[in-house]
Amino acid sequence: MNLNGRIAELPKEVKLLIGAFLIVLSxxxxxxxxxxxxxxxxNxxxxxxxxxxxxxDLEAEVMKFKKPKREMLTIIxxxxxxxxxxxxxxxxxxSLINLKSGIKKALMIEPLFSVLLTFGGIYLMWLGWHFMRYIVMLSGILMTTSFIISVIIVFFQLFKKKTGKN
Structure with missing residues (x-):
């Protein structure tokens, strides 16, 4: 089943719901x-x-303490x-927008991997793998970039005027 571009075929009420959802989600x-x-x-x-x-850090402006295990597990x-x-x-x-297959797959799958890398990385960092702070930051950047691109493309294709061709 080809879903490419099907977002344009949705009823106006559903498009408004999706648009409102994207605004609140953002x-x-x-x-x-x-x-x-x-x-x-x-950083x-x-x-x-x-x-x-x-x-x-004796020069720290705000004193912070290591989070307890229960709090870490709750956060993650x-x-x-x-x-x-x-x-x-x-x-x-x-999946419903009109976009090249490879880019679409990346926007659909990458943020899910980034979620695991970000929060798994936070836990591993908490366990002592301090280099994970760089992985956490990189995966967070990728996740946010994917979010922004996805929301913008979905939003604009949602309200794009229909052309005469199918």
Missing amino acids: AGYFTGFRFVNETTEN PKGIQENYLGNED HTHILSMAVIFFILGGLV
Whole structure:
């Protein structure tokens, strides 16, 4: 079954629902992104300090302590589950747009791998694999880039005027 470009065939009410969903989803995603910036300053050292603390840094402006195991498991569990659902739904919408197959597959699958790398990497970093802070940052950048590109393309194809050809 070819789903390429089928988003244009959806009823207007469904398109409005999807458009509203994308706006609300983006508001939530970027609120979370803002929170990450506040807690990590979007750099590898900040990522590590957020989870492992900075008690050894006598010049730190804000004292942070290593997160306990239960808190780490809660953070990882909730983020992996919720982001899997987010990217599954967004991937389903991407499957309906008109786009080259390879790019479409990348936008559908990459963020799911990035979710595992990001939050699995955070846990491994917490366990002592400090180099994972770089993997966490890179996978987070890839995940956010995929999110932005997917939302923009879906949104614009959703409300693109239909042409006469099928």
